[in-house]
Amino acid sequence: MGHGLVLWVIYSHRTVTGVFRSLNGSMGHGLVLWVIYSHRTVTGVYRSLNGSMGHGLVLWVIYSHRTVTGVFRSLNGSMGHGLVLWVIYSHRTVTGVYRSLNGSMGHGLVLWVIYSHRTVTGVYRSLNGSMGHGLVLWVIYSHRTGTGVYGSLNGSMGHGLVLWVIYSHIMDWFYWHGLIPFICYVYKVFQNKCPVCRYRCFQMQYPHHTYHSFPNTI
Incomplete structure (x- = not known):
């Protein structure tokens, strides 16, 4: 009834x-x-x-x-x-699906949460909020303490997730800072030269090419 x-x-x-x-x-x-x-x-x-x-x-x-x-x-x-x-x-x-994560529904739900956040809210695309970092840490922690994927890292899913976290962070850094400022930062540290305009820049800020202050030619 x-x-x-x-x-x-x-x-x-x-x-x-x-x-x-x-x-x-x-x-x-x-x-x-x-x-x-x-x-x-x-x-x-x-x-x-x-x-x-x-x-x-x-x-x-x-x-x-x-x-x-x-x-x-x-x-x-x-x-x-x-x-x-x-x-x-x-x-x-x-x-106990998230404690053991030994069923197909558990994996599917984790992937759904990751996919929905990545495609809808952009938290995993930009990873610019505390919730994004917390969710990544929660996934890592739950996998490490529950299924041992991060403890032993002996499965393809574990390797793929680690690579995905590394890739997302690298692409996120490039997304916010750009590739050219990164190259210019490397040149500033090692050679102090700008690879774009071939000038020594007094100010190598982001975006550096808008902050040239009376550059000296090489």
């Missing part, structure tokens, strides 16, 4: 009142939180999450928020960050 009543509430609200279709009011958010809370505390679906209904409901919440309210598309509100953290926390503490 409990499951049937929950399904009836979800179906009736989705098809009749459109609360789950639009989810643009406080009642919609409250109902989602109530469904999550009721399932977790009453039916145990979120406590064990061992059935197809549990997985489907998690995916439905993620899909509905991503396609309907745009919370996962933009991820520009506190509710979006909180929902991501709640999914991570609930999976880590309830099902």
Whole structure:
């Protein structure tokens, strides 16, 4: 009866009142939180999450928020960050997927979080915020303490993730500082020459070619 009543509430609200279709009011958010809370505390679906209904409901919440309210598309509100953290926390503490990360769903969810953040919010593209660094450190820490991928680094996924972190940081540095200022910085340290204009620059700042102060010819 409990499951049937929950399904009836979800179906009736989705098809009749459109609360789950639009989810643009406080009642919609409250109902989602109530469904999550009721399932977790009453039916145990979120406590064990061992059935197809549990997985489907998690995916439905993620899909509905991503396609309907745009919370996962933009991820520009506190509710979006909180929902991501709640999914991570609930999976880590309830099902142990993030503790052991021994199933395909665990790997897929990690990859989904990385992909969604990289393509949507640009956190992994620019990596210019504390949340970006924290998420990278969290992935490294969880893999190292949970699955031992970073402890032993004996799998292809471990090597690939390390290379991806190194590559993202290098490309992020080039993205913000540029290749030419990097070359000029090397020339400043070793030769104190500008490779672009072949002048000795008194000020080698970024962007250095706009800060030339009476350069001397070589």
